[in-house]
Amino acid sequence: MDGALSAAERLRHRVTTLTMLPELTALNSKPCSPTCSIGVASFPLHASIPSDLIVAADAAKKAGKNCVRMATPADPFPSLAGPLVRS
Secondary structure, three states: OHHHHHHHHHHHHHOHHHHOOOHHHHOOOOOOOOOOOEEEEOOOOOOOOOHHHHHHHHHOOOOOOEEEEEOOOOOOOOOHHHOOOOO
């Protein structure tokens, strides 16, 4: 995970420096400051199926602006997360 977090942070930092490119400076009359938020998740630590992996990364991304966040580990027993009701 350290490699993924490190790569995501390098990408985030690179996006913030895009305003320094001469090509973009010539196109924009107003200065802009692009930012990005990146969520990192891995299989099977954060999800057991691909669609849940995307949900986990998206939830981590929404935890902050202009930052990199790692998803929280998945519940190993999701069916036991709710209350047990027996009749």
